[in-house]
Amino acid sequence: MNSTSRIHFFSYKSAFLFFSFILVFNFIFNTLMNALEIDKQLSLYLGNTFAISAGLTMVVCFVEGKFKNKKQASLLFLSLLAVSALVCYAIIYK
16 A cells, blocks of 8 residues: 655755744844843744744745645644744743
8 A cells, every 4th residue: 555644744955944044033033122122032932933934834835835825825824823822932931
């Protein structure tokens, strides 16, 4: 039997682009938020929540080419936003 795995594995190029996006976004966003005297934990929470969901959506849609229409991509972005908000909250504030 030829069955496919339900777990999606990313290419090295996709992983490199994702983590580079997270790093650059954190450098820019957190510096800007700290300049506005926003709490460091809040800026980390907001920045990583949006960076993870946007970066992963960008990698899955554009680099991997998994979704072809905007409805699927926006649903992926919103679900990743909710999940990353919960996970980032648990990591930063607990």
